[in-house]
Amino acid sequence: MRRKSIHLTALLWLCFGIAIAQPITIKSANIIASNAIPSPVKETTVKMLTEEIQKRTSIVLKPITTQPKSNEYTIALVLSSDKELVGKAIPVSTDKNEPEFKAEGYRIVTELTDKGGIVWVIGANARGVLFGAGWLLRKATLLPKIIQLESKTNVATSPEYPIRGHQLGYRHTANSYDAWTVAQFDQYIRELAIFGSNAVEGIPFHEDENPSPHFKIPAREMNVKLSEICQAYDQDYWVWTPVTFELTDTKKRTDELNLHEDLYKRCPRLDHIFVPGGDPGDNHPREVLPFLKELHDRLVKYHPKGKIWLSLQGFSVEQVDYFYQYLRENKPTWLQGVVSGPSSPPMAETRYRLPKNYQHREYPDLTHNVRCEFPVRQWDQAYALTLGREACNPRPYEFAAIHQTYAAFTDGFVSYSDGCHDDMNKVVWSMRAWDTQMDVREIMVDYSNFFFGKDLADNMADGIAALENNWKGPLAQNGGVEATFAFWKGMETKATPQLNENWRWQILLLRAYYDTYTRRRLIYEQDLEKQANSILAKAPQTGADKAMILAWEVLEKAEKMPIGYELRKKIEQLCQTLYNSIGLQTSVPKHKAKGYERGCLLDFVDYPLNNRWWLEDEFKKLKPIVADSNAKVMARLKVISTWENPGAGSFYDDVSSTSKGPRVKTIVDDATDIAWWDNGFSRARLSTQTFQNNPELVYDNLQADARYIIRVAGMGEALLRVDGKRLSPIVYNRENETFKEWIVPLNVSQDGQIKVTFDEPEESHLNWRKHSKVSDVWLLKQ
Structure with a gap:
């Protein structure tokens, strides 16, 4: 050390x-x-x-x-x-x-x-x-x-790791940075330095072609201002510069080199150029590496100590091997090192294969909660649907552990960040890179002391930790959310006028309100759906048409008699306050955020936490055919009403739900992933919007002489095995919300236990978002 x-x-x-x-x-x-x-x-x-x-x-x-x-x-x-x-x-x-x-x-x-x-x-x-x-x-x-x-x-x-920085991209993709003034960047970079950061990474190119409506000055000017600020605070200035065109295009290549050189000569300080290999970008390293050499030749004309970095993100095995062969044969002195980020080879492997004279930098994603490098593990679907990828996400203890896992393979990090919502995570990474043994609570107390004052430091540190705990386990069962809310309400009564103007206070308070509103709404709306399913189950007695009418009257209460009006009102107020104070864009229509996935939690604050949108669409399909196909309608209503309650002796698992998947044994990164259809406003059944690719389920206490059928809902392929034996399906539909079915051999289930697994289909030719998904699994006793 x-x-x-x-x-x-x-x-x-x-x-x-x-x-x-x-x-x-x-x-x-x-x-x-x-x-x-x-x-x-x-x-x-x-x-x-x-x-x-x-x-x-x-x-x-x-x-x-x-x-x-x-x-x-x-x-x-x-x-x-x-x-x-x-x-x-x-x-x-x-x-x-x-x-x-x-x-x-x-x-x-x-x-x-x-x-x-x-x-x-x-x-x-x-x-x-x-x-x-x-x-x-x-x-x-x-x-x-x-x-x-x-x-x-x-x-x-003195610090353990020499590279400790954060990406602050002045671009429309960010949910707040694009609205900042030069003075706000200066203040934020100062605050990062106070907590041990020594580097800032900008994203300089192509933003003026499609400028953000929030830009205070053109991107071309702001990136030079960032360089000036870094010069003042002695922060290394990095720039992230993907190559998104074919490098074999001579004209585009020359234009890009000239674009870089123009930036180089205008920046008073420029230390590092980082080119992500394949995220984004599709060039082979045989084209990328000579291009980097040309970049270096132009860089050192203005910044003699400037350095070039490359990530292997998105590279195939052949491309990764080519890169290391190039290093062995050419020993390029113009290359400073390799960056490891999402979709890179494993960091331990990279450090092992990389010659010792080259540095290795991590590019950790501290900004996203789902569909990312470090998703919140087993995040409740209600959060994933409403808070989304870029909500205020203090995860001090989790990120301290993640840093501890990977730091030893690196010379430090410059984080991936798309806004100020991950502020606490930046501080934790900076401080733990300074001293990997630093107590996490001490970091939070220091953070609270500096930003909120000594009188509140200990309480605020505990309040931040409580927000992290709000995201653990099934939301409906997490009574700690209400305790956390009571704490923050108590703090709110003590808040001074100065604290009320503090954006860090505002964003943490927003989380406390949002978590509580979401939990109360989840409990209320899930109960309404249970009532509606009970009504639908009686359709054979009441008639299909009447059952659907009565069920919808119950489901409509979520909108006609909503819960938590005062909480909802406060959330909207805080979102507007944060837009005014720090430029945080929590809405596309109100704040002109670039897209709904970019921290727009205000646009999803009322997204249904039961299946009423799906049920409404199902009813619309069924009502016109009640008279002609009553048996078909009744069969469908039975499937709908018993979806999560298949009856005595049968079992249902939502494979991505911590509360509705008790037999699921896999805990994987995509366990709470959301398919993100229709810009987040999908009307699909909630369970089919979440998935695992290859879940594992274990059943016990089965009836020895009973015949069972396994039913699976999802998309694409499902290569199912029971106790290691691949079964042939009797029903096999690949579309979303349709079923696949297999008969379980009696000789497998007679001991009262079975293990269900899925082989991974060969889908390397597909984008990861199009890979096969498993969302629901039933074991149905016949």
Whole structure:
């Protein structure tokens, strides 16, 4: 481990009869910076400390250039290579192996009494000073007219991983970044740096061709502004630049090279060019690699230390092998390393095959909840249908574990992000890349202390963790959602006017309201469907037409007598507030979001959480044929009313539901995936919109002498095995919401147990969204 930490505070234990030292209260302070700290980071750090302290305390740090007075408080910014500061000795270690001598490391030393003293921020380099100042802002108690610090603190640390960054693409695809001003980007990049980030990735090209309606300035200008901000904060500036045309097209290739060169010469800082190999893009590496060499030739004309990176995303086995063969034969010095992202080869394999002189960077998706690299495992379908891919998603404990799993194979990361909704996840990754042993709750307390204030820090940390727990297990059974809501309602009553204007507070509060509204609606609407199915089951006695009419009257209550009006109203208010404060686009019609999949939770807040849309369509199909085909209608109504309740001795599993799939044993990434038909407004039965590709189910306590039939609903192929034996179907329909059926041999089920599995069909020629799906499985006793 590269990090070393020493934390000596003036705590004298009461068991020794000595009172514990109290924090020092500071009501005014100076700030001084060593002339050895290079510009512009020196000026940026002074400005950052001055502005952030003033916002929270109204105390304005006074800049000085002479030796600090002993009866005043001073924050001193120095380098570990400095011998002294205006005649004042610097408390730096003589051991060059200490953290403040390692890249980006720092030491914080406080020498304070109740009359004055110095807070030393000692950095290994300019970045070390910046990050040390960030530590001070995260840890200090900043109250109106007061700064509180421990009188004796000695903390030293340096990062474990050299690359710690986040993608902030100024493009319409993002759900908020495209609405930001230069000042908002500056503030956000500052805040990321305070939590240990050292890199920003832009997406510079082709956005002016189809500009976002939210752009404050053209993309061509904003990407240069991002470079300028990175220069000020000493953040590496990366750009993500896919090649979406055929590289054999000479004209397009030349035009693209010229486009790149134009950006290169306009950016004051540009450190890394990252070209995703095949996501998007369809070029073979034999074309991509020479193109990257040409990019490097143009890059170093303006940025001599600039570096080129490539991901192997979407590459076939042959293409991946070609890439490594190229490295062995050509040993390109212009290539800095490989990026691993979604659809890349396994990270362990990449690090193993990649020569040690090349770096390996992760490209983790911190922004999406479903249909992504790290989906929320076994996410309740009600959330997946309504919150969707890009809702506010603090997952601190889960992402800390994910980072721990993969970090050891890399030199760090630059995350994939499409908006500010994943803010907590960015902070967790930055801090854990700095120190993989850092306590997750400590990170959340620091986050809450800095953004919400010391008085709320512990409670807010717990409230954020509670929101993560809201997404665990079946929603209807998760009573913790109501407890979380009660907590946030209590916090809301204490919120100050300043907190109400804080977008981070607004977005977390939105989640608390949205989760609760969704749960209450789920319970209510599912109960209405049960009542409707009971009515349909009596159709043989009442008549099909009357049964459908009565059932629909019950289902209509979801819209005519909706639940949670006040919650619904608050959700709409918070969505509008977030659009005004941070440009968060939660609706296509109201906020001009690029698409419904891009965080538009307001557009899905009332999406049915029962099957009433599907049932309405089924009734419309059946009513015209009641008189002529009553038997057919009755048979269909029986299938509908018993879909989830097939009768005594029979079993039903919705393979993607944590509450309705008790026999499903597989826990896989796509277990809560949504097919995403009709821009999310599909009227299909809810269970058929979710799926697994190859689920595994186990049945026990079966009747030894009974005959069973397995029925499957889904799309495409279903290559079924029972206890390892492939069965031949007696019914085999491939369309959605139609059935496939197999007879279970008696000699297999006579022991009272069977295991059902599915072989994976050969569908490598198809897009992943078109692969075969299994959504519902029945074991029907005959």
